[in-house]
Amino acid sequence: MTINAQNRLLPDWFTRLRTRQTVLPRFQRFEAWGHANVTQMFNTILRRLPLGAVLILDIGNEEPFISRSIVGAPTVGERITEHLLDGQQRLTALWRGLHNNYEDRTYFLYFQKDEESGMPFFVDSIGRWKNSGDKAFRPFWANDPKDLWKRKMIPLDLCAPGDAANDRYKLWAKAAIEDSEEREAVAEVRSQVREIFTTFNLPYLSLPVTTSKDTALDVFIKMNTSAAPLSTYDIVVAQVEAAMGESLHELVGACRKVCPGLVAYYEPEELVLYASALLQEKPPTNATYLAKGFGKTLREHWDELLRGVERMVTFLEEERIFDAKRLPTDVIVPVLTALWAHAPQGLDAEGRARTILRKYLWRAFFSSRYEKSTNSRALTDFLELRALIAQVSAPLPKIFCDAEYPLPQSDELIAARWPTKKDRLGRAILALALHQGGLDLADGSVVSRTNLPKREYHHLFPDAHLIRLGVADSEIYRSLNCALVTWQTNRNISDKEPERYLAERLEGTPLGEAEVRQRLLSHLIPYEEMVAGDYQAFLKQRAELIQEKMFKLCQAGIADLSK
Known part of the structure; x- marks a missing residue:
């Protein structure tokens, strides 16, 4: 052929x-x-x-x-x-x-x-x-x-x-x-x-008319799955082996065992390269990874890299960010790894670092900082935040600049898409709701890495209910209309009107309205608007609750979980 x-x-x-x-x-x-x-x-x-x-x-x-x-x-x-x-x-x-x-x-x-x-x-x-x-x-x-x-x-x-x-x-x-x-x-x-x-030329390879269906399918599959060339990681593995006589594969394997939660956020092989480049104060690009001496320096600083990984995972879990599926932007993972590798340990110094990194985390989620030029911006943010944590005299980190990277207004929050999409703002809203605890609406369980796989994306105002009211799909599938609940709760609610299923919750808990209010508040869900069944008023009020919490985290790094 x-x-x-x-x-x-x-x-x-x-x-x-x-x-x-x-x-x-x-x-x-x-x-x-x-x-x-x-x-x-x-x-x-x-x-x-x-x-x-x-x-x-x-x-x-x-x-x-x-x-x-x-x-x-x-x-x-x-x-x-x-x-x-x-x-x-x-x-x-x-x-x-x-x-x-x-x-x-x-x-x-x-x-x-x-x-x-x-x-x-x-x-x-x-x-x-x-x-x-x-x-x-x-x-x-x-x-x-x-x-x-x-x-x-x-x-x-x-x-x-x-x-x-x-x-x-x-x-x-x-x-x-x-x-x-x-x-x-x-x-x-x-x-x-x-x-x-x-004048842009997009060349093409063409299979002739005589190509059989089976052959065409076979070529299509191989074009989309073949990985014959050496990857960048494979080349760095060879660098480490040649320079240090050690296997980077074994080191990364040990990292997986020491910190099993890492794989929920990022591929360890990719993170090792990206975070190591930042620690070497170099841009995380193939040119850096393939440069002479990169692998050797990576191995020499392996212990601090591993420390950064462990502290980064703990920090994300404390912020109730549990996996990549719900991560608004993954650029924060290597940046946080490199920053936690050098952050102070213990007492007020660590507390100050945590506040700065919490502010960074949520600004990365809610601003457009990482929607382009991510490699150069990741390096800039690492260097500027590291200086701030070390209390070195330095300008305000760019990511903290409201003029360059403003936080979203209420209308933008309302328009954010369903969080199963790769939509940064939609996922940021869901992450902020889970930060409050994300209590299940029926059984009251707090969201955790263990029970997260058993939770489903639930329409607070059920889609069938809104369709009956003539609401368009584009308005139904909004992040503000979403909460993660157990599959049993999701099935039980089905297409019931909000006031009806909230009445069932009131009957089902001995603590009555106070308990139901608390469960809703743990998702930043307004109770009165849910009971009233006014969808537009609900979206507006929930956007205000989200925005209030967003400002606390993004502008001051305050981890107040009471509201």
Whole structure:
């Protein structure tokens, strides 16, 4: 079988997606990238770096597999000529980002220096949502050209290849930028960015029409599961073996035994590299890991790294963060590991360090600090927080700056998505609720690592109940409408109205209303609004309770569990 390698520019890919000549075999998984992946991809392209090749299967007169269009692309068109076997995430992100058809996200070109690459512009995104009764997406300023340009932002779809984007940009620029000379200068930069996209080459390998279904499936599986090349970790293992005559595999295995809770948060092999780079005051990148001497230094500082791991896991458990599944951002794990490796032990000095790290933890959850440039920001935060803990005279750590990384307002909390999604804010809200204890609504048990696997995501206002009231799915599946309860409680509540199942709880506990109130409060759930059955009032009041607790933790590091 011959596999042909060919070039194809982005506008040509878009033409084929628009006319539905290129589609996906239905057996492929659905769109999986989060917005951080999409942002990273666009900035890679702006730096004129490659994204790798994709794989297609040429189609003859009959499709070998049932097919579907990529998300956001037309579902009708010309005769299908190829199936995309590998590259779905990249092409979907390119299409949706440059056509502005994500439902909850808009991508922008920022006319600011990128702190990681040094480029004079970069791509980033903001969340979008609608509240009940809204005609336009929030935040409203993102709909106004003048407000956008005050922030030096241009909608990314205006930089897409094609005449249509050119025409839309001219109208937008006229509305956004009053000064003609400034408008001309901006147009020149925008043209440079558009040229990068227009000339971007995404090469592909093609399987011929004669390829059998079985062979095509076999190639697809191997393309997505093969791991033949040595990983970065494997190379560091070899460095340690050569320099110290010890097995890093055995050391990491011992770490798993000493601190079994670690695997709930992070892959130990990855954490060892990331945290060690921070301890060596180097960026956590492949270039650092593969540099001469990295493995040897890692081994020399192994004991302090292990100490950091143990204290980090204990700290997360104390904050009632129990696993990666509910972790708003995993960048905090290696940063905390490196910080706890050197933090004071005992008495007031440790108490002060814990307060600083608690403040850092919750700010990382509730701010956008780690939504881009995570490697460089992780190193910056480690160095700045380490100096603060050591009481060294140093500027305020960037992550504590409200102007650069503001905490979310009530509307943003209300709009946060269901926490099973990879949505930072949605998971942050759930984590904050569990921080209060997360008592089960029926049996009163406190949430713990042991009983967490037996808990389920429960709609406080059941979805069936809200559907009967005509509430849209987008408003039903909100983080503020979620609590983790036991599966027995979840089944018992079913689709009952809140006032009904709360009445059952009152009958079921000898302590009556005081006990039920306490159980709800342990999730930061307002009792009166639940009893009244007013969903919108409930969302607003719970957002206020969450926000009050968020400010205590993020601004002062106060671990008050009473409210």
